[in-house]
Amino acid sequence: MTDLSPAGAKDAPVTDAAAAVTLARATGSAPARWTWGQIGLLVVLAVVVLFTVPNPSLAIGMLIFGLWAAGLNLLVGYGGLVSFGHALPFAYGGYAAGLVLKNVTTSAWVALFVATVSMALLSALIGAVCLRRTEVYFSMLTLAFAQLGFFIALQWNDVTGGDDGLAGVPVSTLELGFTTLELNGLRDPLTFFLVTAVIVLLTFAALILFTESPMGRVLQAIRESEERARGCGYNTRLVQLVTFIIAGAVAGLAGGLFAMLNNFVGLQPYWLLSGVVLIMVILGGRSSLFGPFLGAVLYLMLESTLSRYTDSWQFFVGAIFVICVLLFPQGLWGLLTTTVPHLLRRTRGAR
Amino acid sequence: MTGLILKAEGLDRSFGGIHAVKDVSLEVPQGALHAIIGPNGSGKTTLFNLITGHTKPGKGRVEFDGHDITGMPFAKVARRGLAKSYQITTVFPLLTVFENVRIAAQAASHANVFWRPADSIKAVTRRTDEVLEKIGLTADRDAIASNLSHGDQRRLDLAIALATEPRLLLLDEPTAGMSPSETASTVELVRELNREVTILMIEHKMDVILSIASAITVLHQGEKLFEGAPDEVKSHPKVQEVYLTGSL
Known part of the structure; x- marks a missing residue:
């Protein structure tokens, strides 16, 4: 599935991601008033992916990457905090799940629980430091931590497998009380897909609840004016830290699922991976949680299609990204919910 | 005294x-x-x-x-x-007028939690409507704050301060x-506000x-x-x- 091999992947998205910081802050419109309906949209998207994407592990990857990107969008779109290090909790969540499955138990529950909780804790520590700064300085700190994490993973051979990656992660089992499912992405991709879809949907619903909760609303107010939010009496740093922890936990969960899918945790450059998930968010649109899912599906589709024809597929993905950003800075979701209805109204008005 | x-x-x-x-x-x-x-x-x-x-x-x-x-x-x-309104208008520009004031009213209600939708907290929405009515922004409640006229933004700035129920x-x-x-x-x-605060x-x-x-x-x-x-x-x-x- 998504082939982010270090060899050919060193150039393109880094500069794109740099442009993304400025872009990510200029949201340009109020969040669209689609909230709970997004769950329905995600069900539809999952069904479409299930029936149209021929490669099952690509289809499952779309759900996993979508969830990862949606979590990141809490920070980027809702909080105005552009993280350049979101690969870290994803990759380390993968290691956490992989190590549990290899050494402790093959229970998927335990592995995913450990991946999620450990990344929440790690994010609490990292967030407490990074959130001492704002704007681009915050972004640089998150990048620095991701780099630190990358080199630890690279050097710590005994635990992570270093450059070779953590191989031999066993197939996990999911106890459901009445039955026990084997989560084998190769032999039984449909079961894996459905289980992933359920986990992703539940997490997605929880994320929507967060954005609609008093705290989630304050997060958006802080994005608009931190000074004013403080003037209302809010502890703005705490709200941002809670968000950072939630985004990290979701990335850990996604990383754990991804490790279970591949039975392997590879070492990929985190600056690239962080850039990719940021591109998914921006491509899909920052004003909703569903947008990043669209972005993930689109990105992975482009990648798998283009890489069949050319080795320099990243060049084309980069070019498409630049064009999309110039033409629809609000992303695919913004295009569908704002621009298209606006054009329709105009043409109707003209008639 | x-x-x-x-x-x-x-x-x-x-x-x-x-x-x-x-x-x-x-x-x-x-x-x-x-x-x-x-x-x-x-x-x-x-x-x-x-x-x-x-x-x-x-x-x-x-x-x-x-x-x-x-x-x-x-x-x-x-x-x-203690609440403050600003010399240089400071509102939440891309949120609606209602949400601007609701955020402030929510602060006064100490309901800063994340397991229930914000709009379901009746006391906060009631307080928000009250303040909008008092300040005279009810008609603009669904407008995006940054689209208001300068004078209305000044009043919204005041409304946010007022909604926190300051002393x-x-x-x-x-x-x-x-x-x-x-x-x-x-x-x-x-002059009217001074009757309460x-x-x-x-x-x-x-x-x-x-x-x-x-x-x-x-x-x-x-x-x-x-x-x-x-x-x-x-x-x-x-x-x-x-x-x-x-x-x-």
């Missing part, structure tokens, strides 16, 4: 070589509408910042409702019931940049101050020049000399 809601003693602050506020003391009783006037650069906004904790005082102390709040972070001061409201030139008719309605609004305000327009203030402090080059009722201030020779000459 009614209690003092705010008591500042010997506030002093320099920035480099500029002595912005020199040994200023201030007492604001409950229910007052206290105004601070003075020419540009006389230290009015710095004095506000010393009170709110935006700027740490070099010397002196601030008591709010009997508690020492000197140098306390602004958010903490705000939680104790002391600091207004930093509430009529700045307003047209004469907008100014008149804002003055009327401030103590107000300390900075104002430039003399006619505004003289008609509504219960007490006036005149600042000049960082020092308190005079303090008294509007009539006294108006007739005081020193005040006329430095401030009123040419403006009345």
Whole structure:
């Protein structure tokens, strides 16, 4: 599935991601008033992916990457905090799940629980430091931590497998009380897909609840004016830290699922991976949680299609990204919910 | 005697070589509408910042409702019931008018949780509607704040401060940049708000101050020049000399 091999992947998205910081802050419109309906949209998207994407592990990857990107969008779109290090909790969540499955138990529950909780804790520590700064300085700190994490993973051979990656992660089992499912992405991709879809949907619903909760609303107010939010009496740093922890936990969960899918945790450059998930968010649109899912599906589709024809597929993905950003800075979701209805109204008005 | 809601003693602050506020003391009783006037650069906004904790005082102390709040972070001061409206309009630009005010009302309700939808908290939405009605922004409740006219944004700024249910409201030139008719309605609004909440305000327009203030402090080059009722201030020779000459 998504082939982010270090060899050919060193150039393109880094500069794109740099442009993304400025872009990510200029949201340009109020969040669209689609909230709970997004769950329905995600069900539809999952069904479409299930029936149209021929490669099952690509289809499952779309759900996993979508969830990862949606979590990141809490920070980027809702909080105005552009993280350049979101690969870290994803990759380390993968290691956490992989190590549990290899050494402790093959229970998927335990592995995913450990991946999620450990990344929440790690994010609490990292967030407490990074959130001492704002704007681009915050972004640089998150990048620095991701780099630190990358080199630890690279050097710590005994635990992570270093450059070779953590191989031999066993197939996990999911106890459901009445039955026990084997989560084998190769032999039984449909079961894996459905289980992933359920986990992703539940997490997605929880994320929507967060954005609609008093705290989630304050997060958006802080994005608009931190000074004013403080003037209302809010502890703005705490709200941002809670968000950072939630985004990290979701990335850990996604990383754990991804490790279970591949039975392997590879070492990929985190600056690239962080850039990719940021591109998914921006491509899909920052004003909703569903947008990043669209972005993930689109990105992975482009990648798998283009890489069949050319080795320099990243060049084309980069070019498409630049064009999309110039033409629809609000992303695919913004295009569908704002621009298209606006054009329709105009043409109707003209008639 | 009614209690003092705010008591500042010997506030002093320099920035480099500029002595912005020199040994200023201030007492604001409950229910007052206290105004601070003075020419540009006389230290009015710095004095506000010393009170709110935006700027740490070099010397002196601030008591709010009997508690020492000197140098306390602004958010903490705000939680104790001190709200501020801004000289340079500060609202949440891309949120709706309703959400702008709702965020502030939510702060007062202490319902900052994340396991239930914000819109389901009835007390907060009711309070929001009340404040919008009082400020006269009900018709614009669904508009995006940044699309409002300048005057309406000033009023929204005031509405946010009011929705936090403060016991002391600091207004930093509430009529700045307003047209004469907008100014008149804002003055009327401030007078009305004063029935429920103590107000300390900075104002430039003399006619505004003289008609509504219960007490006036005149600042000049960082020092308190005079303090008294509007009539006294108006007739005081020193005040006329430095401030009123040419403006009345």
